[in-house]
Amino acid sequence: MSLFLAIFIIFHLLHSTKGQTDDDFFKICPPIKCGDEGPLIRFPFRLDSQPRSCSINTTLLKYDGDGDGYELSCSGNTTLLNLPWSGNFTVTAIDYLYHTITIKGGDSWSKCPLQGFLSLNFTSTVFFPLKVSLVSCPRNSSWIIPDKVVGPIACLSDDPNQSIYAASGFLSVDVLPDICEKYSKVDLWGIGDHFDCTFACVIDKLRATREVKLGYVSDCYTCEEKGDFCGWNQTMDTMVCLQSK
Incomplete structure (x- = not known):
């Protein structure tokens, strides 16, 4: 067999294998919705x-929670995200380019959404925090x-002599009034729209809608920006960029 023919066969096999791998992934893991108005569910998320x-x-992300974190x-017709030790929450949107998933608190959050949100337990999740x-x-x-x-946020305090404010965790203690105390x-595991929503914007949206965006671990921006989808290659045990279907 000539060297040219050998190179041609190897090149053809590599491209054929890649095509089959892409097709197999979309066949096994097709994008899906819970209802016509629900968010599209695709990698890195999946239905149970x-x-x-x-x-x-x-396991490659050093995630030690139950399940896979993206289930x-x-x-x-309602899409649900289960948070360990906190229960199920309605998912209203997923932004795959900016790696955010929007969840909505239940009726128990109506009186004080911030208090409800602060009570959530995000231990061993794939989400990252806002201080x-x-x-x-x-x-x-x-x-x-x-x-x-x-603030002041009245529902966070039952002391008639005190007012409670929510401040960015990155705010220096030097700007704290002498009569106030950080206790x-x-x-707070939420971030703003496309990362350009201020801290106050995040809190105000939460109080008004009971909704908050959670940032999740992913490394797919470049692929999504091109209009393609990310997927998982089991053979290489790594994330890959696939042409969207």
Whole structure:
């Protein structure tokens, strides 16, 4: 066999294998919706009825939670995300380019959405945090830093003499009024629209709609920006960029 013919056969096999791999992935893991109005579910997320290979191998992400971290389910036409120790939440949108999934709190959040959200347990999840500090000030005081401080938030305090503010966790303690005290620093696991929504914007949207965007671990921006989809190659055990179907 000539060297030219050998190279041609190897080149053809490589491209044929790639095509079959892409086709197989979309055949096993087709994009799907829970209802006509629901978000499209595709890699890195999957429905609980789809194989685990339809989402990221989270052992490579050092994820130690139950399941694979990207599993969604349907309840009728409603898309649900289960958060360990916190229950199910309605998924209203998924932005695959900017790696965000929008969830909505239930009726129990109606009176104080921020309190409901702060009570969630995000231990061992694939989501990453926005730092939030809760600051206590005397009731008659006023603390305003545009885009970085929200409040007072009446539903966070039952003390008639104190007001509670939510401040960006990255805000320096040097700007804290002398009469106020930072008493808690927590991870609020939400981010803004396309990362250009300010801290105050995130909190205000949560209070108004009970919705918040969660950032999730992914490395697919370049692929999605081209209009293609990411998938998982089981043979190489890695994420790959596939032509969209």
